[in-house]
Amino acid sequence: MRTYKFPTISALLLCASLSSLAQITEDEVPLMRPDELRIVDAQSLEFNKALQPIVADAAKSTVTIWGRENGQPRKLAYGTVIGNGTSILTKWSEIAPFADYLFLNGASGEGVQAEVTGVFTDEDLVLLSIPKKAVESENITPVKFHISDLSLGRFLVATRPDGKPGAFGVVGVLERNLRETDKAHLGIMADFQYRGEGVRIANVQPEYGAAEAGLRAGDLILSVNDRDISGLQELKNALSGKRPGDKVSLRIETAGKERDVEVLLSNRPVLGQFAGGRLNAMERMGGELSSIRDSFSQVVQSDMKIKSNQIGGPVVDLQGHVVGITMARADRTRTYIMGSEAVVELLKSKADTVAEARTKTELLNKELAEQNRAMIPEMRRQAKPRDLPRMRRHLSDIERLLGRANRELYDLGPR
Numbered sequence: 001m002r003t004y005k006f007p008t009i010s011a012l013l014l015c016a017s018l019s020s021l022a023q024i025t026e027d028e029v030p031l032m033r034p035d036e037l038r039i040v041d042a043q044s045l046e047f048n049k050a051l052q053p054i055v056a057d058a059a060k061s062t063v064t065i066w067g068r069e070n071g072q073p074r075k076l077a078y079g080t081v082i083g084n085g086t087s088i089l090t091k092w093s094e095i096a097p098f099a100d101y102l103f104l105n106g107a108s109g110e111g112v113q114a115e116v117t118g119v120f121t122d123e124d125l126v127l128l129s130i131p132k133k134a135v136e137s138e139n140i141t142p143v144k145f146h147i148s149d150l151s152l153g154r155f156l157v158a159t160r161p162d163g164k165p166g167a168f169g170v171v172g173v174l175e176r177n178l179r180e181t182d183k184a185h186l187g188i189m190a191d192f193q194y195r196g197e198g199v200r201i202a203n204v205q206p207e208y209g210a211a212e213a214g215l216r217a218g219d220l221i222l223s224v225n226d227r228d229i230s231g232l233q234e235l236k237n238a239l240s241g242k243r244p245g246d247k248v249s250l251r252i253e254t255a256g257k258e259r260d261v262e263v264l265l266s267n268r269p270v271l272g273q274f275a276g277g278r279l280n281a282m283e284r285m286g287g288e289l290s291s292i293r294d295s296f297s298q299v300v301q302s303d304m305k306i307k308s309n310q311i312g313g314p315v316v317d318l319q320g321h322v323v324g325i326t327m328a329r330a331d332r333t334r335t336y337i338m339g340s341e342a343v344v345e346l347l348k349s350k351a352d353t354v355a356e357a358r359t360k361t362e363l364l365n366k367e368l369a370e371q372n373r374a375m376i377p378e379m380r381r382q383a384k385p386r387d388l389p390r391m392r393r394h395l396s397d398i399e400r401l402l403g404r405a406n407r408e409l410y411d412l413g414p415r
Contacts, residue, residue: 051157051165058314058322059163061143063106065090065114065128065312067098078160078313079104079128080325082347085135085142089325089343090312092119092126092357093292099354102128106138106161118351121360122179123338124292124327125312127351143314145340146321150175150300156337158306158326159314166313167335169304175339179295184242185268186210188221190232198222198253199235209264215252222258223251239265290328298342299327304335 032040061081065088066073076098079090088104095102095116105111112134118127135141150156150171158166177183187208194200198220204211221229224238225248242248244267252259288308308329314322315337325343327336338346352360 054320055159055165058159058316060141062159062161062313063104065104075309078310080314081140081142088128092124106140108138119357121352121357143322147341148323150339156315166310167304167306169302171300173301175300177297179297180268183268184265208266213261213263220253293328293330299336302335
């Protein structure tokens with residue numbers, strides 16, 4: 001067994017903090033003087049060198065996947081070598097537009113053509129195949145998944161084909177299901193302008209349990225299973241442990257009269273992101289994000305800063321064990337990782353063909369668009385009218401703050 005010599009956990013975390021400062025992208029504002037940045041860069045280099053023995057084995061199971069765009073090669077994602085070495089697991093949404101012509105390379109960099117053999121559409125993963133003779137020429141080996149509990153604070157490192165660490169971070173949120181459609185749904189929209197006790201219903205969705213139980217717009221939800229509801233957050237907390245198919249008892253007030261009703265919870269609908277351009281820009285401050293970055297069934301959350309075209313490769317712990325694969329760069333502070341146990345179970349399931357995967361995606365996008373068209377007008381009706389004078393004052397305040405920040409940054413610069 002190979003043994004590794006690496007710094008203590010405390011030293012690693014200290015270096016990780018310093019190194020994360022050195023990973024500032026062009027989209028972020030540097031808050032260090034040039035001399036400070038040089039020190040951090042030097043420490044970051046030493047830290048990454050210390051991690052190389054840890055990722056050495058897993059790097060041999062990591063490949064880079066390429067497509068062609070306007071006749072030029074384009075790096076799409078990383079992949080994890082599995083099975084007998086001729087199968088590659090990677091991120092479907094990143095390679096899908098280029099699926100008709102893909103090639104990959106390991107440490108040798110020579111390149112070999114790959115073909116799609118199956119798509120795990122619901123998890124946004126895909127299987128590629130390469131000729132058996134390419135395994136030896138590319139110097140790649142199948143990954144050895146290590147089943148491990150990805151506990152809070154666990155230090156993880158993403159690999160690169162060249163034997164260097166691609167990114168690192170700690171587990172910040174334990175394994176959970178991000179798929180909204182797997183969660184319980186009451187079937188209402190709340191009135192966000194209401195400020196009294198309970199939750200006032202603004203809209204009842206006709207195809208869900210609330211409508212079948214006779215709830216109507218204007219009703220007040222006072223309690224769930226004898227748990228008093230003070231507001232919308234309390235309602236969410238009361239339903240958080242429930243599953244589709246469960247029944248809940250609601251205390252409802254209608255026109256001043258109270259009554260008890262039983263509601264059958266269903267699966268949540270497929271809802272999209274309603275974030276505006278400003279929020280999207282803030283999310284991308286740490287770099288380009290994955291196009292598909294939610295709806296995974298089993299992932300842990302890490303703070304590692306990985307590029308969107310490096311998703312799909314192995315993740316190791318401090319012993320060099322492969323404990324999962326990267327699934328998505330979600331925003332500037334969140335990267336999702338599927339643990340080894342979940343990956344192994346997924347590989348036992350039936351994969352879709354490319355045609356089936358594309359059909360599923362088209363149907364999902366159509367359903368999403370229809371629901372958005374139905375819900376956005378209702379959300380707009382609940383929104384407060386725009387206060388233009390107040391917006392102008394806020395804009396003026398922001399401009400002054402930006403001016404002050406620019407002056408302070410100038411003062412920090414070299415003279």
